[in-house]
Amino acid sequence: MSIGHTLLGLLEAGPRHGYDLKRAFDEKFGHDRPLHYGQVYSTMSRLLKNGLVEVDGIEAGGGPERKRYAITDAGITDVQRWLATPEKPEEYLQSTLYTKVVLALLTHRDAAGILDTQRAEHLRSMRILTDRKRKGDLADQLICDHALFHLEADLRWLELTAARLDKLSEAVTR
Amino acid sequence: MNTRQWARDLGLGARFAVTGGREGWVRMTLTAVGVGLGVALLLLCTALPNVFAARHKVEDARYDYTYSDKVPPKADDTFLIAATDTVWHDVDVRGRLVEPEGERAPLPPGVDSFPGKGEMVVSPALGDLLASDGAELLRERLPYKIIGTIGESGLIGSHELAYYAGASGLKLTDSSPVHRLTGYGKPDATPEKTDPVLLLMVLVVFVVLLTPVAVFIAAAVRFGGERRDRRLAALRLVGSDSHMTRRIAAGEALAGALLGLVVGTGFFLLGRQTLGSTELLGVSVWPSYLDPSPVLAALVAVAIPAAAVLVTLLAMRGVVVEPLGVVRAAKQRRRRLWWRLLPPLAGLAMLYPMIGKGRGSGDFNQYLVIGGVLLLLIGITALLPWAVEAVVVRLGKGALSWQLAVRRLQLSSGTAVRMVNGIAVAVAGAIALQMLFTGTQSQYTKATGKNPGRVQMQVDLSDRKPLSGVEREFTGTKGVRAAVALAVSQYGDARRDPKNSNGLTVGDCTALRELATLPSCKDGDVFVTRTRSHYTTPGNADEIAVVKPGRQLYIDPSYGDATERGIEVPWTVPANVRVVDARKDSLQDANSLLVTPAALPARAAPALFSDGAYLRLDPSVPDAREYVRNVVARIDPLARAYSWSATEEDAKYTSIRTGLFVGSAFVLALIGASLLVSQLEQLRERRKLLSALVAFGTRRRTLSLSVLWQTALPVGLGLVLATTVGVTLGSVLLKMTRTPVAMDWASVLTMTGVGAAVVGVVTLLSLPPLLRMMRPEGLRTE
Amino acid sequence: MTTPPPGSLLTARDLRKAYGPTHALDGAEFSIHPGEVVAVMGPSGSGKSTLLHCLAGIVPPDSGSITYNGRELTQMSDAQRSALRRSEFGFVFQFGQLVPELTCVENVALPLRLNGSSRKDAERTARGWMERLEVDDLGAKRPGEVSGGQGQRVAVARALVTGPRLLFADEPTGALDSLNGERVMELLTEAARSTNAAVVLVTHEARVAAYSDREIVVRDGRSRDMERAI
Numbered sequence A: 001m002s003i004g005h006t007l008l009g010l011l012e013a014g015p016r017h018g019y020d021l022k023r024a025f026d027e028k029f030g031h032d033r034p035l036h037y038g039q040v041y042s043t044m045s046r047l048l049k050n051g052l053v054e055v056d057g058i059e060a061g062g063g064p065e066r067k068r069y070a071i072t073d074a075g076i077t078d079v080q081r082w083l084a085t086p087e088k089p090e091e092y093l094q095s096t097l098y099t100k101v102v103l104a105l106l107t108h109r110d111a112a113g114i115l116d117t118q119r120a121e122h123l124r125s126m127r128i129l130t131d132r133k134r135k136g137d138l139a140d141q142l143i144c145d146h147a148l149f150h151l152e153a154d155l156r157w158l159e160l161t162a163a164r165l166d167k168l169s170e171a172v173t174r
Numbered sequence B: 001m002n003t004r005q006w007a008r009d010l011g012l013g014a015r016f017a018v019t020g021g022r023e024g025w026v027r028m029t030l031t032a033v034g035v036g037l038g039v040a041l042l043l044l045c046t047a048l049p050n051v052f053a054a055r056h057k058v059e060d061a062r063y064d065y066t067y068s069d070k071v072p073p074k075a076d077d078t079f080l081i082a083a084t085d086t087v088w089h090d091v092d093v094r095g096r097l098v099e100p101e102g103e104r105a106p107l108p109p110g111v112d113s114f115p116g117k118g119e120m121v122v123s124p125a126l127g128d129l130l131a132s133d134g135a136e137l138l139r140e141r142l143p144y145k146i147i148g149t150i151g152e153s154g155l156i157g158s159h160e161l162a163y164y165a166g167a168s169g170l171k172l173t174d175s176s177p178v179h180r181l182t183g184y185g186k187p188d189a190t191p192e193k194t195d196p197v198l199l200l201m202v203l204v205v206f207v208v209l210l211t212p213v214a215v216f217i218a219a220a221v222r223f224g225g226e227r228r229d230r231r232l233a234a235l236r237l238v239g240s241d242s243h244m245t246r247r248i249a250a251g252e253a254l255a256g257a258l259l260g261l262v263v264g265t266g267f268f269l270l271g272r273q274t275l276g277s278t279e280l281l282g283v284s285v286w287p288s289y290l291d292p293s294p295v296l297a298a299l300v301a302v303a304i305p306a307a308a309v310l311v312t313l314l315a316m317r318g319v320v321v322e323p324l325g326v327v328r329a330a331k332q333r334r335r336r337l338w339w340r341l342l343p344p345l346a347g348l349a350m351l352y353p354m355i356g357k358g359r360g361s362g363d364f365n366q367y368l369v370i371g372g373v374l375l376l377l378i379g380i381t382a383l384l385p386w387a388v389e390a391v392v393v394r395l396g397k398g399a400l401s402w403q404l405a406v407r408r409l410q411l412s413s414g415t416a417v418r419m420v421n422g423i424a425v426a427v428a429g430a431i432a433l434q435m436l437f438t439g440t441q442s443q444y445t446k447a448t449g450k451n452p453g454r455v456q457m458q459v460d461l462s463d464r465k466p467l468s469g470v471e472r473e474f475t476g477t478k479g480v481r482a483a484v485a486l487a488v489s490q491y492g493d494a495r496r497d498p499k500n501s502n503g504l505t506v507g508d509c510t511a512l513r514e515l516a517t518l519p520s521c522k523d524g525d526v527f528v529t530r531t532r533s534h535y536t537t538p539g540n541a542d543e544i545a546v547v548k549p550g551r552q553l554y555i556d557p558s559y560g561d562a563t564e565r566g567i568e569v570p571w572t573v574p575a576n577v578r579v580v581d582a583r584k585d586s587l588q589d590a591n592s593l594l595v596t597p598a599a600l601p602a603r604a605a606p607a608l609f610s611d612g613a614y615l616r617l618d619p620s621v622p623d624a625r626e627y628v629r630n631v632v633a634r635i636d637p638l639a640r641a642y643s644w645s646a647t648e649e650d651a652k653y654t655s656i657r658t659g660l661f662v663g664s665a666f667v668l669a670l671i672g673a674s675l676l677v678s679q680l681e682q683l684r685e686r687r688k689l690l691s692a693l694v695a696f697g698t699r700r701r702t703l704s705l706s707v708l709w710q711t712a713l714p715v716g717l718g719l720v721l722a723t724t725v726g727v728t729l730g731s732v733l734l735k736m737t738r739t740p741v742a743m744d745w746a747s748v749l750t751m752t753g754v755g756a757a758v759v760g761v762v763t764l765l766s767l768p769p770l771l772r773m774m775r776p777e778g779l780r781t782e
Numbered sequence C: 001m002t003t004p005p006p007g008s009l010l011t012a013r014d015l016r017k018a019y020g021p022t023h024a025l026d027g028a029e030f031s032i033h034p035g036e037v038v039a040v041m042g043p044s045g046s047g048k049s050t051l052l053h054c055l056a057g058i059v060p061p062d063s064g065s066i067t068y069n070g071r072e073l074t075q076m077s078d079a080q081r082s083a084l085r086r087s088e089f090g091f092v093f094q095f096g097q098l099v100p101e102l103t104c105v106e107n108v109a110l111p112l113r114l115n116g117s118s119r120k121d122a123e124r125t126a127r128g129w130m131e132r133l134e135v136d137d138l139g140a141k142r143p144g145e146v147s148g149g150q151g152q153r154v155a156v157a158r159a160l161v162t163g164p165r166l167l168f169a170d171e172p173t174g175a176l177d178s179l180n181g182e183r184v185m186e187l188l189t190e191a192a193r194s195t196n197a198a199v200v201l202v203t204h205e206a207r208v209a210a211y212s213d214r215e216i217v218v219r220d221g222r223s224r225d226m227e228r229a230i
Helices: A003-011 A018-028 A037-049 A073-084 A095-106 A111-135 A138-163 A165-173 B003-019 B021-061 B124-131 B136-141 B196-221 B225-237 B242-277 B294-316 B338-354 B366-393 B400-411 B414-444 B470-474 B509-513 B541-546 B602-607 B624-635 B651-685 B687-695 B700-736 B745-773 C048-055 C078-088 C104-114 C119-132 C148-160 C178-194
Strands: A053-058 A067-071 B079-083 B086-088 B091-100 B119-122 B145-149 B161-166 B178-181 B320-322 B325-327 B445-447 B457-460 B480-492 B501-506 B526-529 B552-555 B569-572 B578-582 B593-595 B609-617 B640-643 B647-649 C010-019 C022-032 C037-041 C063-068 C089-092 C166-170 C198-202 C214-219 C222-225
Touching: A003 A018, A003 A037, A003 A067, A003 A073, A018 A037, A018 A067, A037 A053, A037 A067, A067 A073, A095 A111, A095 A165, A111 A138, A111 A165, A111 C214, A138 A165, B003 B242, B021 B196, B021 B242, B021 B294, B021 B651, B086 B624, B086 B640, B119 B124, B124 B136, B124 B145, B124 B161, B136 B624, B196 B294, B196 B366, B196 B414, B196 B651, B196 B700, B225 B242, B242 B294, B338 B366, B338 B700, B366 B400, B366 B414, B366 B700, B400 B700, B400 C104, B414 B651, B414 B700, B414 B745, B457 B624, B470 B480, B470 B609, B470 B624, B480 B509, B480 B602, B480 B624, B569 B602, B609 B624, B624 B640, B651 B687, B651 B745, B687 B700, B687 B745, B700 B745, C010 C048, C022 C037, C022 C048, C022 C063, C022 C198, C037 C048, C037 C178, C048 C166, C048 C198, C078 C089, C089 C148, C104 C119, C104 C148, C119 C148, C148 C166, C148 C178, C166 C178, C178 C198
Parallel strands: B091 B161, B119 B145, B501 B593, B526 B578, C022 C222, C037 C198, C037 C214, C089 C166, C166 C198
Antiparallel strands: A053 A067, B079 B091, B079 B178, B086 B091, B119 B161, B320 B325, B445 B647, B457 B609, B457 B640, B480 B501, B480 B552, B480 B609, B526 B593, B552 B569, C010 C022, C010 C063, C214 C222
16 A cells, blocks of 8 residues: 555645644554554655645644645645556465465375365454454445455365365376 | 248247257147147037037938838838847847848848848947856847847947847737838938027037137146246347247247147047047947038137137236346236126127027027127136135235235236136036026926836837736746736726726736735726826725726727727626725826726627736846846847836937036046146246245145145135126026026036035145155255 | 264264265264354355255254254154244245245244244234344335345344244355345344354355354365364
8 A cells, every 4th residue: 555645645635734644544544554653754755855745834843743734736646646547456376375285285285174274264364354344334344345355265266276176186296 | 010020939939949948848748738638629529510410310321210101012122120129237229120021122221231030230339248248138138140240330339239130020010110111211301400499508518618628728828837937038138029028928839739739639539539439428439420520620720829829928918027037017907897897798798689589489599699608608717817806805814824825816816817717617607507407407308207116117018919918927037026917998887978987907816916905806806996096186986986886887988979989898897896995006007997807708808908017126136127128028029128217308408418418527627637737837836935934844734725725715716706607697598498597506516516626636636746845855956 | 872062052963965876965063052153164066055954954864863952853753843943943045935925024924923923923023023134114015026135134034033043044145245145144143143043054155154153164065163173
């Protein structure tokens, strides 16, 4: 996730102090990892340098977190471009798990067991996410769903692999 | 919407029907068999006029009576013939004794050469019967040598029992049943004028039998319709519009109907052979008689497929096939009554003008009769859906099984009603006919005045010699309790034109004891009974007053200036004349004056006439009548022995009635079969649901009961409607024949009972499959 | 016959069931505690549904034992098992389970009526459950007039209306989109937990299985209990 673009986007609603920005970010996107002040400071200075934001005012008492930032026209254009640019799909090649399965087959270990264990682990994660989703608000639900769908995709790969273990075993031990 | 497009869509549908995989074939087969059964029945009916005509033709061709006073002189081409019909276990055997009097005497139809004395030619059925076990008595009765068989041209049916036996020395006298003829055949076969009432019955019977068949065919075309609709949804998905879809559906039905025609023809040919070799209610025919008239057959061939297309298009009207499934219009339009009332009202309107016609006041208009009856019966199929809907909407409370059934009927009563329509029409028609038959029965059934409780058999001898002692031939015959052969004559109180005259019966003491209770009897006694029969008042005081001891009476007095004078034998009433009580079970109660032979002067003998023999049988001897007939055949082959019955029916009336029973049996069986098929199909549709219901613990009894209610409700309503229409139609028909309208509740109950029984049997037969379908295997989806 | 684990509501041991030549179950094991939600997973044709049918006493297994609450299911008559299903079990299937001619509320009231409740009482209770499953506005409609998700909620209400101790759900969301499916699962598990009913949940979808407390996997008619396997 581009923190710079996210902060820019938050500024579009109106000028904010750095402290407010961090709070807004944490509230909306930082469920897993809250931002450090330092991160906000360094990002804002980079944006300032690139002319995407400007300082709207400084409160008495000074300190970097006391600066009020406002987005520039160039900033708005940048956010627009970012949102419009598709993300490159991430292709996990299941490298670790795939490696484990092939190795198990080559060493005549129980590959199905590895898959089952992994499935159980995936399901455990999914249960936690489902539980969190149930208790959370809409934003929570959306984020958890994203993770759930990814995990589900993994699981489907696991199922497919489990169903094809015999063929795979033939291929790798040949 | 041009013809090409129509043809293309219909063709497409037909192709779907054929290439629809296993399910398609099952559907096709069901429709084809259903339509086939209907077609076979229709073809049979179209052949019926031919059957009657053919039988009539043979009967005319072998006609061998003459009512002419002029007896042709014996010649080279004459023959003597005498009817010796007999009965074998209630089946008539047509028998003739023939004696050619010259070289050129014509042969009876179907016979190749005259049988000599002691020989006979027999119909194949009689040949088989004689050869079978248990026919010893008949073999004894017909002790002739079989030298050949009678051909088809001499028989009215494959199962007719008939023989021609050779004879010699047949005597042609006034009283004998021997005729001298120069040829066979009715001399002037003038067409009989058909009794309009009988004609009315025939027409109504036809309409009543054929209408359910039509209704049945309409239902058969819709066999498997619900699955088909789902298949059609798939067609909508790939882009056929709703009109196309309907035509494609019609095409499928058309294919089924065409196959049904083929199957039906097959059934018909099979049935023709079967009917040709079997006998139904005493009627058998030759297969060749069952040739449908070409025009009617062509009509069937055109009408059935056309009807199939029409019915499907009509039925699809209420069904919206959407690309993703079949919608049976969530908010169904309530059925409206007014146009449904039109057909029955129109039917009544067509029949009304003919009230009071018939007998003596002109014929009925055949077209109006057919149209009226048809419209009334078809009206049932229009009214029933409305009635079921109207009633079912108001129901709902009650046990769970009831609720399930009612709700199902509320949602779609169409299928259930379609099933019941046929039964309702058949029952309504049958009730009307029963009323017509019962009402007119008295006109076609004559009381014989004979009481079978007294005399079981009577023998008319060809030789009318009185007091020949013929009754002694029966003493010792198995199953005969008493036999009397009596002579009768007339007496009066004057030689000519007597003021008081009456009949007298002559017989020996044994014989007279069978007529009255005699304290004692010896030859020479005379009795007069205290009561008399055949008079409005049973008291016999007048006659007792006439028959006073010593009074001069005359046997066989003369009347007026009659050319034939009586013998006028004077007879003095002997002093010992006694008044006795007549037996309630008297074997002959024609006269009250009972005289033993010695009490009469010898001169009176020519005045006596033999009255044949009267027999009292032992009901516990099963073959008593057969033994009697054998004795009769031995002592007097030309004698006629017959059983007494209280009534006798007009033969034509009887045959129409028989035809109705035969037809009704067929139609009801057919409708029962169709009911079963659609019932099973309905169950199959709901297999998954049934399994789910069983899964969460529904008792099988609840489900079975709900299926029963589901059928019983529309059937009950259908029968109520059928009774109403049937009674109305029956009343109108009776009014048309000027017969007082009387309700014959017994036959109404019988008919509705039969209808209900058919449904009951069908429900019973569908229970095992229902139980099977409720098994949890139905839940399996993989 | 081995004794069931302590506290178990339903335990099955060594279940075998063949349909013709195919072995739908080949030594399957199962156990569930009161209030527990157990997912039965596995690929199509692995025997999941057959396991459910056997556990619920719908189909008798060829061999093996099923103990419910101390009673041996395989030794009960068909009528006894039917009575058990009526009073102690609830069922939700993928589709084809609502009686099309009954209204929704009548469908929900159906199990109560099977148990002999009066129509009025049954429908009052039914309405309460329909409210909990957020379909109380559908009472007078027929199944054909409601959406798939609504229909499935009606089915869940019907499964719970008798207060069953054990709920069997066979692909309850199979015909629904994910949003509707999840809502149905949420309502189902919530309602089950609130009444302490155990749920046997047959599904091939991991996201549906994630609503369970634990899962067992059926493959080739044999079951693997993942918690115990670890």
